Amino acid sequence: MAPSNGLKRVDVIFGAYASTKYLILQKSIRREKQEIIQDIIDSGLRGRGGAGFPTGLKWKFAAAQPGNEKYVICNADEGEPGTFKDREILMKVPQKMISGMAICAYVIGATKAFIYLRGEYQFMVPDLQKELDNFHEQAREMNFDLTIELRMGSGAYVCGEETALIESMEGKRGEPRNKPPFPVVEGFHGKPTVVNNVETFVNANMICRIGVEEFIKLGTQDSRGSKLFSISGDTPKAGVHELELGMKLSDFVAEFGDDDTKAVQVGGAAGFCVPRKKFDTTIIGFEGMPTGGSMMLFNSSRSMYHVLHNYLEFFEEESCGQCTPCRVGCQQLLLGIEAIKKQERPASYLNQLLKLSETMKIASKCGLGQSVANSFSSIVENYVEEMIY
Amino acid sequence: MKKQKINITIDGIKLAVDEQCSILDAAKKVNIHIPTLCHHEDLCVAGNCRICVVEVEGQRALSASCATPVAEGMVIKTNTAKVRKARKDVAALLVAEHNTQCTTCYRSMNCELQEIAAEYNVDNNTYISLVDPNYTIDRSSWSIEKDDSKCIRCQRCVRTCAELQHVNALTVANKGKEMKISTFLDLPLNEVVCTNCGQCINRCPTGALTERRFYDDLWDAIDDPKKHVVMNTAPSVRVALGEMLGFPVGTRVTGKMVTAMKKIGMDSVLDTDFAADLTIIEEGTELLGRLKKILVEGNKEIKLPMLTSCSPGWIKFIEHMYPNHLGHLSTCKSPQQMFGALAKTYYAEKMGIDPADVVSVAIMPCAAKKFEANRPEMNSSGYQDVDAGLTTRELGYMIRQAGVDFLHLEDSDYDSLMGESTGAGAIFGATGGVMEAALRTVYEVVTGREVPFDNLRIMPVRGTDGIKEASIKLENLLDEWKFLEGVEVKVAVAHGLKNARIIMDQVEAGTSPYHFIEVMACPGGCIGGGGQPIPTNEEIRKKRIEAIYAEDEGMPKRKSHENTEVQKLYKEWLGDVNGHKAHELLHTHYTKRNRY
Ligand SMILES: Cc1cc2nc3c(=O)[nH]c(=O)nc-3n(C[C@H](O)[C@H](O)[C@H](O)COP(=O)(O)O)c2cc1C
Ligand code: SF4
Ligand code: SF4
Ligand code: SF4
Ligand code: SF4
Ligand code: FES
Numbered sequence: 001m002a003p004s005n006g007l008k009r010v011d012v013i014f015g016a017y018a019s020t021k022y023l024i025l026q027k028s029i030r031r032e033k034q035e036i037i038q039d040i041i042d043s044g045l046r047g048r049g050g051a052g053f054p055t056g057l058k059w060k061f062a063a064a065q066p067g068n069e070k071y072v073i074c075n076a077d078e079g080e081p082g083t084f085k086d087r088e089i090l091m092k093v094p095q096k097m098i099s100g101m102a103i104c105a106y107v108i109g110a111t112k113a114f115i116y117l118r119g120e121y122q123f124m125v126p127d128l129q130k131e132l133d134n135f136h137e138q139a140r141e142m143n144f145d146l147t148i149e150l151r152m153g154s155g156a157y158v159c160g161e162e163t164a165l166i167e168s169m170e171g172k173r174g175e176p177r178n179k180p181p182f183p184v185v186e187g188f189h190g191k192p193t194v195v196n197n198v199e200t201f202v203n204a205n206m207i208c209r210i211g212v213e214e215f216i217k218l219g220t221q222d223s224r225g226s227k228l229f230s231i232s233g234d235t236p237k238a239g240v241h242e243l244e245l246g247m248k249l250s251d252f253v254a255e256f257g258d259d260d261t262k263a264v265q266v267g268g269a270a271g272f273c274v275p276r277k278k279f280d281t282t283i284i285g286f287e288g289m290p291t292g293g294s295m296m297l298f299n300s301s302r303s304m305y306h307v308l309h310n311y312l313e314f315f316e317e318e319s320c321g322q323c324t325p326c327r328v329g330c331q332q333l334l335l336g337i338e339a340i341k342k343q344e345r346p347a348s349y350l351n352q353l354l355k356l357s358e359t360m361k362i363a364s365k366c367g368l369g370q371s372v373a374n375s376f377s378s379i380v381e382n383y384v385e386e387m388i389y
Numbered sequence: 390m391k392k393q394k395i396n397i398t399i400d401g402i403k404l405a406v407d408e409q410c411s412i413l414d415a416a417k418k419v420n421i422h423i424p425t426l427c428h429h430e431d432l433c434v435a436g437n438c439r440i441c442v443v444e445v446e447g448q449r450a451l452s453a454s455c456a457t458p459v460a461e462g463m464v465i466k467t468n469t470a471k472v473r474k475a476r477k478d479v480a481a482l483l484v485a486e487h488n489t490q491c492t493t494c495y496r497s498m499n500c501e502l503q504e505i506a507a508e509y510n511v512d513n514n515t516y517i518s519l520v521d522p523n524y525t526i527d528r529s530s531w532s533i534e535k536d537d538s539k540c541i542r543c544q545r546c547v548r549t550c551a552e553l554q555h556v557n558a559l560t561v562a563n564k565g566k567e568m569k570i571s572t573f574l575d576l577p578l579n580e581v582v583c584t585n586c587g588q589c590i591n592r593c594p595t596g597a598l599t600e601r602r603f604y605d606d607l608w609d610a611i612d613d614p615k616k617h618v619v620m621n622t623a624p625s626v627r628v629a630l631g632e633m634l635g636f637p638v639g640t641r642v643t644g645k646m647v648t649a650m651k652k653i654g655m656d657s658v659l660d661t662d663f664a665a666d667l668t669i670i671e672e673g674t675e676l677l678g679r680l681k682k683i684l685v686e687g688n689k690e691i692k693l694p695m696l697t698s699c700s701p702g703w704i705k706f707i708e709h710m711y712p713n714h715l716g717h718l719s720t721c722k723s724p725q726q727m728f729g730a731l732a733k734t735y736y737a738e739k740m741g742i743d744p745a746d747v748v749s750v751a752i753m754p755c756a757a758k759k760f761e762a763n764r765p766e767m768n769s770s771g772y773q774d775v776d777a778g779l780t781t782r783e784l785g786y787m788i789r790q791a792g793v794d795f796l797h798l799e800d801s802d803y804d805s806l807m808g809e810s811t812g813a814g815a816i817f818g819a820t821g822g823v824m825e826a827a828l829r830t831v832y833e834v835v836t837g838r839e840v841p842f843d844n845l846r847i848m849p850v851r852g853t854d855g856i857k858e859a860s861i862k863l864e865n866l867l868d869e870w871k872f873l874e875g876v877e878v879k880v881a882v883a884h885g886l887k888n889a890r891i892i893m894d895q896v897e898a899g900t901s902p903y904h905f906i907e908v909m910a911c912p913g914g915c916i917g918g919g920g921q922p923i924p925t926n927e928e929i930r931k932k933r934i935e936a937i938y939a940e941d942e943g944m945p946k947r948k949s950h951e952n953t954e955v956q957k958l959y960k961e962w963l964g965d966v967n968g969h970k971a972h973e974l975l976h977t978h979y980t981k982r983n984r985y
Contacts, residue, residue, distance in 0.1 A: 156564060158564070173561055174564075175561075178434065178436040178453065178456040178457070180457070180458065315565075316565050316566045317564070317565040317566070317567075318565060319564065319565045319566075319568075320564050320568070321542070321561075321563065321564045321566070321567070321568025322435075322437040322542070322544070322561075322568070323436075323437045323438070323439050324437070324439050324440070324479050324482050324483055324541075324542075325439055325478070325479060325482065327486075327542070327565070327566065328482035328483065328485060328486050328516075328519070329482060330565070331566050332482065332485065332516045332517060332519075335517045335519075336516075336517065339517060345517075352515065355474075355478070356478060356482075356516075359475050359478040359479070361450070362449070362450045362451045362471070363439045363442050363450070363451050363475045363478070363479060364439070364450075365436060365437060365439065365453070370450060
């Protein structure tokens with residue numbers, strides 16, 4: 001059993017940051033680019049958007065690309081069901097995010113950056129624009145050449161996937177691209193592009209502020225830093241909470257559960273369902289169960305069939321529809337569990353569906369189709385009776 | 390500098406391939422077959438069907454071989470349990486979504502989905518059918534039939550229409566389970582910018598896009614003893630039809646085709662090439678007329694460059710996209726329509742048949758010819774000039790249905806009247822052919838000498854480059870044409886509407902340096918037409934083109950003006966070239982259409 005480090009609340013992301021001046025950026029652009037990249041690598045920071053790619057490596061690849069037309073994109077599409085932590089950052093500390101973006105632009109050599117903002121967050125535009133105006137003014141004073149533009153998302157979940165996001169920014173249909181090439185090599189308009197999550201940029205900025213040594217005091221060996229959790233469902237403490245990564249799920253449930261927690265969905269619809277019997281053995285972090293931040297608690301009044309049904313309805317609509325395993329697979333999974341419930345197909349059909357979800361995991365074109373199997377198999381395998389009866 | 394080679398291993402075979410080579414292409418080099426559906430050689434990579442997945446060592450997920458470039462040291466496995474299971478599952482999913490009606494489907498035995506489903510022996514009951522029992526088929530267009538219930542959403546049609554044709558009549562609409570191939574505002578095909586070129590049909594792997602079929606109507610006419618059925622076959626049909634009937638690509642089956650049609654019961658089997666020769670006479674004269682009006686009379690109304698008008702897909706394209714430049718088009722009808730107008734006048738009169746009983750049918754490489762035959766202005770004979778335009782594919786079906794043993798058929802000659810043709814008519818079937826035929830005649834008309842090219846082969850206008858250019862200096866002219874002395878005639882040839890757009894943007898901008906431009910809607914010209922046997926690719930098109938030129942060189946006459954039946958037509962019946970009667974029957978006008 002993995003050791004537990006208990007549950008540690010932290011307050012660095014929203015922590016006090018009074019200055020309207022971009023002091024960390026000012027400090028950073030006087031440093032060697034390679035040195036900053038090395039700091040980010042050493043910090044062990046991994047992307048907060050879900051996939052958890054090492055941020056320092058991403059920046060390093062982009063910096064190593066030839067040419068001087070490069071882009072930085074902040075992924076603020078926040079479309080994962082049950083995720084609402086970027087929203088807090090965008091509303092409370094946008095300056096930390098913008099500063100992180102600017103540092104990234106500095107190290108990779110970009111002069112143009114974008115914030116791709118979830119359509120529903122339209123209401124934030126005036127405040128964000130005000131902060132961007134402030135940034136541009138400060139940047140001018142520092143003689144630092146970077147323009148950051150706000151772009152509105154199209155409202156499709158798949159547009160949070162970085163290559164679909166780029167397609168959508170290019171005015172095309174939001175369909176994920178083939179990878180490779182990855183955006184760091186061929187991104188926006190075919191140029192090297194770093195796409196990072198809102199929270200990732202805040203963390204990068206934080207590393208430049210407090211230094212690697214302070215940063216790695218938070219979290220565990222494999223999951224450095226703190227993380228914002230979007231906590232929802234059957235909990236008396238719904239909302240955004242900042243916690244250190246690497247905690248045991250049982251510690252988490254002890255704090256946030258309602259004494260009747262039956263299951264926790266870690267990582268949203270694209271994530272995994274952990275049943276009560278596994279709370280004790282599940283670590284929340286890259287060494288165990290990674291999450292973009294969504295933690296949804298279900299108590300015993302919930303039907304896991306309905307939970308799964310909801311997710312599948314979501315996926316069959318939100319799939320971009322271009323690739324066979326995902327477009328047809330999502331529909332089949334949904335129709336399949338319905339048919340079993342109605343006894344139109346035998347219970348053994350669940351096995352066929354599990355195999356199908358496995359095909360979707362390895363043959364789908366992007367992370368959306370590839371991750372449907374996460375919730376599907378973890379719910380079906382742990383709650384077989386609820387599926388059949 | 391030597392190109393960087395990438396070393397990889399596929400199924401244990403080591404090989405070195407070029408950078409950027411896909412796993413799929415690399416596998417082909419060592420004769421490893423990987424199934425594909427969304428992939429098409431003429432189009433950019435999509436990577437959406439996922440049937441082509443393979444295992445790459447060190448990767449959790451499978452890779453789409455069509456969309457994954459090789460990397461140094463890559464170890465690929467194409468035949469593992471993981472791969473086979475995934476492919477079979479993907480095929481089963483497509484079948485679940487598919488309105489599988491292979492017994493009655495027009496594309497049966499020529500369908501990529503059917504082939505893969507059979508290869509993997511997919512069980513139709515693995516998954517739940519997603520077919521909407523209330524599906525409808527869009528039959529609004531004269532040319533294109535769209536049946537979404539047979540669509541596998543590979544987007545080959547969308548890419549064809551956008552990349553090769555720059556038309557964008559087809560788009561992807563909606564997401565998730567509602568995702569489908571649609572049109573602007575989901576309007577029926579006859580109400581959108583579709584040019585009817587049929588290129589999407591040629592690249593559709595299934596029966597979702599097909600041409601509207603009329604061969605049953607033709608059978609009815611053949612079976613009706615009162616009707617006199619006159620067939621004419623376009624130049625490019627004879628070099629492609631064989632592909633449907635057991636011959637290798639590029640086989641010329643002219644004589645067999647004529648025999649087969651006679652056996653089927655056509656009353657008269659004639660040659661569209663005759664009308665092609667006629668077109669050259671009318672169009673060449675029109676070009677010289679335009680030059681004269683501009684150079685001698687100083688007429689500012691006359692438009693140059695003059696654009697050819699024999700490709701109905703191109704005509705609809707320019708009507709939609711450049712409606713203010715229709716004056717550049719030659720007013721000549723296409724050979725098909727010239728033929729039809731004459732069939733119900735000249736031919737009927739000479740043969741002593743009531744034109745009302747003549748059924749004139751054109752066998753064409755083309756889908757757009759169906760629309761063209763039904764254009765309201767195409768009735769100068771007093772009847773609908775062309776009763777039906779059938780594709781090469783439809784003729785192939787008819788020959789099969791008639792039980793004709795095509796492989797072993799003897800050759801026969803076209804009937805007369807209107808059956809004679811020259812090599813110049815034959816080359817209409819390949820891109821550059823109309824231009825070459827026109828130059829062979831026009832040059833000789835004004836100089837009294839043959840075009841100064843070895844064996845009449847005007848090489849600069851041949852080949853598959855998207856846009857070709859040539860120029861010929863006119864010197865030592867006959868007296869009547871002295872006003873052209875010293876003029877360097879500049880011509881261009883474009884095929885595929887993408888290239889037509891480049892040519893037309895120059896015309897629109899007033900920077901076009903040419904006097905005369907040939908445009909064909911389809912890549913490769915008619916040999917690559919939307920009604921030709923499927924599949925198509927660059928290699929197939931090149932072989933058909935070679936066959937066309939071989940046809941030309943096998944003809945005793947190779948210049949349109951030497952066609953004695955054409956000469957006789959003018960002398961005995963039509964009167965002057967570009968004269969009154971010719972204008973009535975052989976020329977047309979165009980319609981401005983909307984961009985959307
Ligand atoms: C269907 C789908 C939706 C996604 N939505 C988001 C999103 O809303 N926000 C986000 O930051 N990343 C999202 N991602 C992940 C991005 O593709 C990308 O990995 C991420 O933006 C990279 O940033 P990071 O390394 O900082 O996490 C999504 C991925 C998929 C497959
Ligand atoms: S996996 Fe789903 S969302 Fe991703 S490309 Fe395929 S259909 Fe689109
Ligand atoms: S499109 Fe292909 S698979 Fe579908 S019914 Fe026709 S032949 Fe059969
Ligand atoms: S027929 Fe031609 S123009 Fe019409 S949709 Fe197909 S490719 Fe596009
Ligand atoms: S119509 Fe044909 S080419 Fe177009 S997406 Fe459907 S199956 Fe593919
Ligand atoms: S052929 Fe490769 S994904 Fe379709």
